[in-house]
Amino acid sequence: MNVITPTENKWIGARTVRPDGADKVTGRAAYAADTTMPGMIWGKVLRSPHAHAIIKSIDTSKAEALPGVKAVVTAKDIVDFPVDKSVMLGIQDMRWMCRNVMAREKALFHGHPIAAVAATTEATAAEACKLIEVEYEVLPHVIEIEDAIKPDAPILHDFLKHEGKPSNIAGTMVAKLGDIEQGFAEADVVIERTFRTRPVHQGYIEPQACTVSYAPDGRATIWSSSQGQFMVRAMTSLLTGVPQSNIRAIPAEIGGGFGAKTIIYLEPVALLLSKKSGRPVKMVMSRDEVMRATGPTSGSFSTVKIGAKKDGTIVAAQGTFYLQAGCLPGSPLRGPVGCSFAPYAIPHVLSVGYDVVSNRSKVAAYRAPGAPLGAYATECVLDELAEKLGIDPLELRHRNSAKTGMKAAYGATFNQVTFEETIEAIQNHEHYKSPLEKNPRPGIKRGRGVASGFWYNAGGESSAQVNLTEDGNVVVTTGHPDVGGSRASIANVTAELLGVEHDRVSVIIGDTASIGFSNLTGGSRVTFASAMVVTQSVEKVIGQLKERAAKIWKIDPEAVIYENGACRPAGPNAGQFPPLALKDLAAKANETGGPIGAGVQLNTQGADPGFATHVVDVEVDVDLGIVRVLRYTAAQDVGRALHPSYVEGQIQGGVVQGIGWALSEEYLYDRQGRLDNANFLDYRMPVCSDVPMIEAVVLEIPNPRHPQGVKGVGEAPIVPPLAAIANAVYDALGRRFYSLPMSPPKVTEVMDMKLAAE
Amino acid sequence: MTEIRYLAPRTLEDAVSAFAAAQGAASGTARILAGGTDLLVQMRAGVVQPGTIIDIKKIEEVTAITEQPDGSFVIGAAVSGATLHDHPRFGKVWPGVLEAVNLIGSKQVQGRASPGGNLCNASPAGDSVPAMIAAGAVVTVQGPNGRRTLPVEKVPAGPGRTTLTPGEILVSFTLPARPAGSGDAYLRMIPRTEMDIAVVGCGVNLTMAGGKVTAARVGLGAVAPVPLLVEDAAKALIGSTLDEAALEAAAAACRAACNPINDKRGTIAYRTKVAGVLLKRTAAIAAERAGRK
């Protein structure tokens, strides 16, 4: 595997038209809710009206008697995974997934599925849901972490024990280096602060949706939008008992996932409804259901303590991170525990995470799961530390950067650390160098902040098939739903390696029956992993082309080279033949040995972590407490930008989601434990006019272990914004905010307290 | 499933009699449809399920904009924000009312949304209402018992409720003639820059002569169950040069008038504070438009 250097490339690094672009802008793209079938009926979910209740009985007879109703499903129909025995599928524990898809013993949050109905119309299904009689014994509920970990808190699951007692702390995670006591003893300056963040939703535009058809011969077809059709197949199989070989999961175009669609809610329910009714069943969530009952990411309550020498050498760092899991265990502890201190060379680290259940919807993955809230705490403390030590905050980070070959507290030894390069990119950027007018107008204050971030990135299983068509074009099939432009990147790689025009390559996403197992589109892994398997597949195809040319020329295949889209004799000794282009060889495929094509399936290795450093300018309207982002520059090492537009898009998208997290997004609950803002009006994600053009500074330091030098891109950019913006707001107002979001009422409250104190 | 009857009469008389008849009938509620940007959304959410919908957009009087010889303006209740925006004169005379109407929703929503719908929807946070109150608008209403007029601030009765009686339809808004040296403005606080709902809205209408305020009206939205006319704020401004003391007194009057709720959109403390802040900012813009003469 040779690393291709940028100057040689025609297609890698080119801003080609994305294969899915025309369909998406013309409305032709088929999303999950676009599937319809003859005889199809509609499924609807009955959801718990209580935040916490024992389900004493469910009587579905009246619903079943309603004309038009074809099937009813309750937890009894779903495969049970007893709580005392863990069954894992990837990082998901099926004990919790089965209870999340349909409440079993208890309703654990307002909106928890209790039963589902399929009927000839959506309205009939909804009406039938209302006819289901459920007897509940309502229990006291608990929403916030601090309440859930109190000794007298209502306990969600009596089988969960912490320190020997029933507890809402479902688990812990520890990362350690050196001796933390000794570390702090060596420090001249120690800063310790406590931070709070609220749960935030991934906010994808497309609600979860699926259509499932269960045939009389026991085979089921699923059309759904997800971040992994193989996950859909496996999880549906586990929850319904239908073997994987009998399930074909067909991925639809996906309207955003950001991690949330790495688990499922509807597919097993729709399959069972289809099985009972004998009809294809379609289910589409409403926005209210999406917000109320699909995973946001965890809210958090964290304490970070960092000690440094006077010269700025960090000697010790300690983090304690409590994360909301929602109603069932499984918050992303790995994010804050592992990532918070990873970019730094700190000899003594103790990082501990607590997984806390409460009566909220179960969290789901969200872009760099857990890492942003950890970095929020760490990077704000670093800002204070820099101020106290009188060192430029970027300089402090630079001095303490981890180095290649070092061992991180989370266990890995770094192959390649490119953190310093991202810091330097910001230090040398015109944005960071240009002065900021801090008091532009009366009542308006401006400030600048910086922060950095780390994400693991990942490799894992991927499959690809590269086939030549009879007319000499190329079809590439991969097994990964394309959430962020992966088809465009793969088209560039294939065109480059085969030396053909980009528009002769078509890239499609196979279903579970047509391509080999491919793990989730997640963990910033897809471009890395699929470019690797596609490269190896193309290399095999080129091998076949050389053999065919050799056969035609009657020379040794070793004497053939493939260059600029054609086979040529390797040198004068090989013979004098005019080149045979890919097209010519495809036309002669049958007479020279049959169809040309090859596939590769791998557990890909060699993903290097992502590092990012950001600088942001904010402007605060002091009297109204409104914080606006004026300018944002994000530097990141991406290894190699196969398609720069989608690399920039990933960086910009991550930053925008971070801006929402920092300034306006939060889950709000009422006293009954009901989500109070389950819509896009009151759950305030930034709109276009809220954010400036975000400048992505794309650093390309090739990953030596990848054929094109690719590193993961999608997650690192959401890690720094929370802290960068908090640090900028401090620079503007002289006040630190230890809780997010920095919404207008919170900003004015803090400023009024400041005035009163002065 | 319930069926919905859709009527689109061409005269007010037909509309009123159909409305009154449908409201009286056992078949359920009837609703007037102007732009539908509230009504259709509420129907889809299952909040209202009208048996009859009466579209008033085919009625001339309800969709007309007229500048009267005396300089007053009559705006049909169902005129869309976009139509009002394109009127050659209205925005010059009432820039504050126009900006309030044009703040409603997005471009697409503007093509439909009307000031009449905004008022009759009776949200405490409706954007055009405080500006209309500040403008001193009077509405004309027609019902089974004929026509009547009332000040715009008398229409809302509480969240989602109006003082209109059964069968009554809002016909138009009349905005009085402007003396020289007049200007109005509307500002709202929303956390985002677009697609949001007012946390506080403030309309100010001033007439100035010789650097002093000779007439003033102040409307506040989203700080009480109904949009408010804040007479004490107007009093504090009248006779002043809009000096800091007068503005602070008016801001204090606005804060005192607030009777907000703590909800997901804003806290009591925040809304109260912001009412005062917006009064000062809106008054400054209105004064600028009045020419500060």
Ligand SMILES: Cc1cc2nc3c(=O)[nH]c(=O)nc-3n(C[C@H](O)[C@H](O)[C@H](O)COP(=O)(O)OP(=O)(O)OC[C@H]3O[C@@H](n4cnc5c(N)ncnc54)[C@H](O)[C@@H]3O)c2cc1C
């Ligand atoms: C995306 C979006 C964004 C929005 N943003 C804003 C915003 O920023 N600010 C804001 O204030 N509002 C906003 N709205 C709400 C809505 O657009 C406004 O309230 C608008 O003014 C309603 O006018 P309409 O003509 O569409 O009313 P309709 O929906 O037709 O009617 C509203 C109500 O008033 C009644 N009604 C209408 N006309 C009359 C009449 N002449 N006589 C008696 N009753 C009548 C109807 O029966 C109905 O109950 C938004 C709505 C949407 C969908």
